[in-house]
Amino acid sequence: MTRPTLHQLVTAVALDTNRTVGGGLVSIELLRRRFTRHGWIDADAHGLFVAVSRFTPGTVVLAYCVTLGWRLQGWLGALLALTVASAPCSVIIFALAVTLTQIEHFPLVRTLLAVGILVASVLVLASAWHLIRPYLSERLRVRALAVTAVAVALIVLGATPVRVLFAGALVSCLLPSPEARQ
């Protein structure tokens, strides 16, 4: 594992959080790809960041960027990652809010937006696959199946994400051999 410089961290976060539509989950997948490719984080660290950011109030991707920045470059890394992940898109939102009435009537704009969201959905599904993949080994498969079954059932029943996450944690804790994952 190597650590990025502060400049590398900030640049990577700024690039990956401000170039996709469809929400922060897409950005998280882009960040995962870039940071693991450079050897800055591994799959375990990514999973931990996702778990923590899911339990943090507010926007998931911003919490992810804060944990990423804090883990790799301390408080300054966390604050700068948070700033570059939230400020540029906020400026764009501000500008668009001013001119929205004109833009939303253009069919081409709506079509382009829909295509962008479709691409984003594929990235989100890829992100889910990368999270679940380490748990598909024979030792952890039962845990993965049990937690997934409970999570899917709760999602179908309309439970909030936080309740789904708590249920996942509870089911995983209740299963035998919690030390199975080394």
Place this chain on the structure above:
Amino acid sequence: MNAAVIYLLLLKATMTSFAGMGSLPQVRQDFVETHRAVSDEQLSQAVLVGRATPGPLGGYVVAVGYFAGGWPGAVAGWLAMATPALVAIPLFAVVQRWLHLPRIRAAVDGVIIASAALLVGSGVTLAVDAVRQLTR
């Protein structure tokens, strides 16, 4: 509407939600129904802007802040969106400290697996939404 009030109201909404759009019901309650600072149409426009721009879906609160209080309101919206993320640092420190305990490791594993299930749900919702827009 005063920017400080906008910040506090939006912060209340973002601090009590755990996903980008999760704050929407609280935002509507405070800005549309209670204070009447934003209309339902403006709230819909804010959501559309949030969907149309890069970055987190929760960015719609910046547009809500703008509609409620001009550019100072937009700044308040940005701060209200960013502030809750700082809670992640103490949370991460606690999790990391106790991660060697098997039960904590199992709980974190459970959260990660459940996150994947939630992601599939979000991905499918996004895809359906996009196909609907394309076929409209």
